[in-house]
Amino acid sequence: MTKILRFTVEDVRFPTSKDLTGSDAIHTDPDYSATYVTVFTSDSNLEGYGIAFTIGKGNDIVAECIKHFFPIFENMDLENLENEIGKYWFKCVDHSQLRWLGPEKGVVHMAVAALFNSFWDLIAKKNKKPLWQFVVESEPEKIINWLTFKYIEDVLNPEQALQILNKSQSEKKIRIDSILNEGYPSYTTAAGWLGYSDDKIVDLCKKYISMGWRHFKVKVGLDLEADVKRLELIRKTIGDDCHIMVDANQQWSVTKSIEHINAYKKFNLLFVEEPTSPDDILGFVKIKKAVGDVRLATGEACGGRVMFKQFLESGSMNVCQIDSCRLASINEILTVMLMAHKFNVPIFPHAGGVGLCEYVQHLCMIDYVLINGDKNNKFVEYSDQLHEHFIYPCTLKNGNYMPPLDHGYSIEMKKESVTEFSYPNGNYWKNNK
Amino acid sequence: MTKILRFTVEDVRFPTSKDLTGSDAIHTDPDYSATYVTVFTSDSNLEGYGIAFTIGKGNDIVAECIKHFFPIFENMDLENLENEIGKYWFKCVDHSQLRWLGPEKGVVHMAVAALFNSFWDLIAKKNKKPLWQFVVESEPEKIINWLTFKYIEDVLNPEQALQILNKSQSEKKIRIDSILNEGYPSYTTAAGWLGYSDDKIVDLCKKYISMGWRHFKVKVGLDLEADVKRLELIRKTIGDDCHIMVDANQQWSVTKSIEHINAYKKFNLLFVEEPTSPDDILGFVKIKKAVGDVRLATGEACGGRVMFKQFLESGSMNVCQIDSCRLASINEILTVMLMAHKFNVPIFPHAGGVGLCEYVQHLCMIDYVLINGDKNNKFVEYSDQLHEHFIYPCTLKNGNYMPPLDHGYSIEMKKESVTEFSYPNGNYWKNNK
Numbered sequence: 001m002t003k004i005l006r007f008t009v010e011d012v013r014f015p016t017s018k019d020l021t022g023s024d025a026i027h028t029d030p031d032y033s034a035t036y037v038t039v040f041t042s043d044s045n046l047e048g049y050g051i052a053f054t055i056g057k058g059n060d061i062v063a064e065c066i067k068h069f070f071p072i073f074e075n076m077d078l079e080n081l082e083n084e085i086g087k088y089w090f091k092c093v094d095h096s097q098l099r100w101l102g103p104e105k106g107v108v109h110m111a112v113a114a115l116f117n118s119f120w121d122l123i124a125k126k127n128k129k130p131l132w133q134f135v136v137e138s139e140p141e142k143i144i145n146w147l148t149f150k151y152i153e154d155v156l157n158p159e160q161a162l163q164i165l166n167k168s169q170s171e172k173k174i175r176i177d178s179i180l181n182e183g184y185p186s187y188t189t190a191a192g193w194l195g196y197s198d199d200k201i202v203d204l205c206k207k208y209i210s211m212g213w214r215h216f217k218v219k220v221g222l223d224l225e226a227d228v229k230r231l232e233l234i235r236k237t238i239g240d241d242c243h244i245m246v247d248a249n250q251q252w253s254v255t256k257s258i259e260h261i262n263a264y265k266k267f268n269l270l271f272v273e274e275p276t277s278p279d280d281i282l283g284f285v286k287i288k289k290a291v292g293d294v295r296l297a298t299g300e301a302c303g304g305r306v307m308f309k310q311f312l313e314s315g316s317m318n319v320c321q322i323d324s325c326r327l328a329s330i331n332e333i334l335t336v337m338l339m340a341h342k343f344n345v346p347i348f349p350h351a352g353g354v355g356l357c358e359y360v361q362h363l364c365m366i367d368y369v370l371i372n373g374d375k376n377n378k379f380v381e382y383s384d385q386l387h388e389h390f391i392y393p394c395t396l397k398n399g400n401y402m403p404p405l406d407h408g409y410s411i412e413m414k415k416e417s418v419t420e421f422s423y424p425n426g427n428y429w430k431n432n433k
Numbered sequence: 434m435t436k437i438l439r440f441t442v443e444d445v446r447f448p449t450s451k452d453l454t455g456s457d458a459i460h461t462d463p464d465y466s467a468t469y470v471t472v473f474t475s476d477s478n479l480e481g482y483g484i485a486f487t488i489g490k491g492n493d494i495v496a497e498c499i500k501h502f503f504p505i506f507e508n509m510d511l512e513n514l515e516n517e518i519g520k521y522w523f524k525c526v527d528h529s530q531l532r533w534l535g536p537e538k539g540v541v542h543m544a545v546a547a548l549f550n551s552f553w554d555l556i557a558k559k560n561k562k563p564l565w566q567f568v569v570e571s572e573p574e575k576i577i578n579w580l581t582f583k584y585i586e587d588v589l590n591p592e593q594a595l596q597i598l599n600k601s602q603s604e605k606k607i608r609i610d611s612i613l614n615e616g617y618p619s620y621t622t623a624a625g626w627l628g629y630s631d632d633k634i635v636d637l638c639k640k641y642i643s644m645g646w647r648h649f650k651v652k653v654g655l656d657l658e659a660d661v662k663r664l665e666l667i668r669k670t671i672g673d674d675c676h677i678m679v680d681a682n683q684q685w686s687v688t689k690s691i692e693h694i695n696a697y698k699k700f701n702l703l704f705v706e707e708p709t710s711p712d713d714i715l716g717f718v719k720i721k722k723a724v725g726d727v728r729l730a731t732g733e734a735c736g737g738r739v740m741f742k743q744f745l746e747s748g749s750m751n752v753c754q755i756d757s758c759r760l761a762s763i764n765e766i767l768t769v770m771l772m773a774h775k776f777n778v779p780i781f782p783h784a785g786g787v788g789l790c791e792y793v794q795h796l797c798m799i800d801y802v803l804i805n806g807d808k809n810n811k812f813v814e815y816s817d818q819l820h821e822h823f824i825y826p827c828t829l830k831n832g833n834y835m836p837p838l839d840h841g842y843s844i845e846m847k848k849e850s851v852t853e854f855s856y857p858n859g860n861y862w863k864n865n866k
Contacts, residue, residue, distance in 0.1 A: 029530070030533075057528070062534070068490055096461045097460075100734075101487065104712075108539070153687070250536070254587040279736070280584060280742075282714065310713065
């Protein structure tokens with residue numbers, strides 16, 4: 001019998017603001033950071049790792065919040081946790097006192113995400129499988145028990161969810177073979193951060209084309225004229241066979257969104273991401289009405305399943321960008337994937353951060369094998385940064401994410417990276433105050 | 434020249450879960466708590482006090498978060514803060530790194546609320562007025578500079594806001610005289626907490642009727658039959674001349690909301706509060722369509738102005754329940770009041786908590802004098818708890834809030850209360866582990 005013994009949580013921050021990696025119209029100086037949870041068990045060979053992703057200040061706040069949940073799980077049988085994970089998950093996201101700080105959004109929700117990301121890592125390892133494989137090979141009835149349908153039953157109830165899961169059972173083997181052979185397509189954000197010079201952008205576009213990428217995301221939003229010039233430069237560099245999507249990172253009002261998106265029409269964009277507030281469902285509806293067939297993307301800053309429900313049902317979220325560390329781990333991610341499937345909206349998981357590529361490589365496999373069965377014209381974000389700090393970094397072949405084969409959820413960091421970049425007492429931060 | 438010198442923040446918790454005061458269908462064991470900020474200045478007679486309200490665990494998290502903002506203001510001229518308060522406020526709610534934890538919602542937003550509540554207290558005291566009076570006597574152009582219209586311009590722009598403020602200028606004197614004489618009407622929640630016995634409810638209803646109240650709010654949500662019985666009991670006790678409203682505290686799905694609300698129709702309720710998730714704008718629209726002229730109330734758990742914008746524009750928020758500690762202080766509260774006025778939706782501020790009555794006594798005066806000019810059929814929540822801990826507790830006459838006359842925003846606590854209930858090292862908590 002394996003027991004959960006104790007937890008640690010580290011505030012790990014990488015100084016990405018120094019070279020403007022990750023910079024955009026609103027997040028002008030992000031230090032990509034991870035609230036890094038380790039769960040230790042009575043089996044010295046079995047540890048779980050999980051993160052929440054933040055962009056610097058506030059990583060400590062999420063870390064503090066996670067600690068409130070530890071007493072619930074200390075000394076718990078791992079078997080009990082695995083069997084009742086849906087119940088324990090709901091107990092945390094709906095905690096009778098902490099929910100006042102949300103409910104089910106923001107710091108507390110991200111804390112639950114980090115914690116349950118570590119539990120899913122642990123459970124997959126206990127079952128000696130990579131997480132995506134553990135999930136897709138679980139019984140549909142068991143999966144339903146991981147989820148909550150609270151507040152979303154008007155759009156998706158357990159019976160409908162079970163139906164979707166059951167439908168894919170007979171196709172699973174073929175789908176698994178397909179991803180093992182081909183992987184899952186990605187797009188790259190690495191060439192288009194807002195702080196980069198024109199020369200740097202051209203060089204990076206060429207580099208990523210030579211490595212197999214055909215889909216490029218570009219940050220926009222500070223100045224319409226400059227954005228158009230930058231898009232012309234990129235179009236000239238990558239040619240007409242490649243695709244561009246843009247990301248405004250919440251910069252505009254509803255009116256400004258419409259003006260900008262209509263000005264970009266000549267670039268035939270694959271989507272426009274986060275034109276305005278990530279909470280403005282009705283604003284997105286107004287924008288969508290005014291821009292015709294341009295697809296709107298959002299979700300990385302979307303607090304939880306209730307917001308996704310509305311964006312999806314309203315028809316204003318045309319590309320669904322789940323975030324593995326803002327949604328409260330696998331339990332909530334699956335409900336959002338099921339709702340997106342119901343509304344026929346493709347999932348393009350968010351991965352511009354630290355550790356997010358390591359997570360989304362599992363999520364796209366789960367979406368494809370367990371739920372959707374279609375990976376044509378779907379692309380997962382890829383960002384070529386900070387992978388060197390992970391023991392099981394994601395692998396890409398010709399622009400495709402290859403399914404991870406190591407056991408767990410792939411987020412364990414190298415000990416020396418944690419030591420170096422722990423904030424504020426790691427070597428890096430001590431020497432660079 | 435007065436300078437801001439330094440800050441302290443205390444985690445103050447009152448053990449209200451012991452007698453189930455504040456209990457409802459979802460918040461089963463609240464310990465009413467305040468993240469209590471003090472700002473000290475170079476004038477030893479001038480200090481500012483502010484709180485965020487929470488319900489126990491997590492009060493510490495908000496306190497930790499507030500500390501991140503202190504360095505921005507240490508050594509700042511108070512005059513500079515007063516003149517540029519809109520700019521500094523936006524710098525905080527839109528902080529380039531902390532915004533990732535929201536944006537503009539949850540812990541970070543509540544931290545900004547507490548901090549700016551302390552600043553508004555300070556500024557009102559510097560100007561030797563109660564806060565409501567300082568606000569209503571400020572020039573409309575000056576007030577506009579306190580606000581942001583980011584993300585709400587499709588519904589309210591600065592020119593429209595200015596028009597509303599200008600329109601009330603000629604009426605202000607009459608309105609001020611009216612509230613000084615009559616006060617502002619309230620309703621009471623004190624009789625209807627979910628944990629109370631029938632006898633206790635009857636006794637409390639009688640007590641509050643004898644004190645002048647005619648409007649009673651009752652918690653519902655766990656069991657439809659029990660709720661109907663309780664409502665019958667209360668109707669029998671208070672008679673047909675009094676009014677009942679119910680509060681479900683987010684307990685139901687959309688479908689269940691419709692079922693319950695229709696079952697309550699015979700009680701001719703003044704409103705139904707928080708039937709479902711406070712984020713579910715489109716869910717509220719569905720409910721509103723199905724329940725006809727029953728008014729839906731929500732807002733106390735509504736993260737920020739973007740959510741209010743949508744609830745108000747959609748017609749599904751028929752009573753607007755702003756919270757003085759969840760909205761980011763006066764700067765954001767005013768924009769929500771202005772939007773509610775535009776859509777002709779009455780403001781019924783939330784006050785079931787600690788210190789909230791002390792805050793809302795200012796807010797209703799501001800709404801009436803500066804914006805709305807009508808207080809017929811409008812009622813501010815009143816909850817008869819924990820006022821003994823405040824130096825300037827609210828005053829009610831015949832069920833009406835009387836306008837506070839002391840300088841500031843009325844939230845200074847007695848030193849002995851802070852000492853006794855500081856968590857975890859105050860005497861009370863040391864002796865009751």
